[in-house]
Amino acid sequence: MLRKHIKVFGMVQGVGFRFYTERLALKYNIAGTVQNVEDYVEVFAQGEPEALNHFVEAVIAGASPASHVENFTVEELDIDKTLTKFKTI
Numbered sequence: 001m002l003r004k005h006i007k008v009f010g011m012v013q014g015v016g017f018r019f020y021t022e023r024l025a026l027k028y029n030i031a032g033t034v035q036n037v038e039d040y041v042e043v044f045a046q047g048e049p050e051a052l053n054h055f056v057e058a059v060i061a062g063a064s065p066a067s068h069v070e071n072f073t074v075e076e077l078d079i080d081k082t083l084t085k086f087k088t089i
Contacts, residue, residue, distance in 0.1 A: 010070030025086035035089035
């Protein structure tokens, strides 16, 4: 199990990015959250290593058709055993 903190910059607010991120989380069985913060979208994601890597790749590729990712950061975090679902904040 791995947990990552992702910040996604670009045209990622008001274009369905969080909705598509939540759908990707369901597809890859990822727990965590996605939310708009200032001028970026913040994702906390936890799951099995291979699934989490596919999820991160899909998110930074542009989770929604109308989005355009200009930059991103990914940081590994300690596992949070209380996470069981993925939700949009």
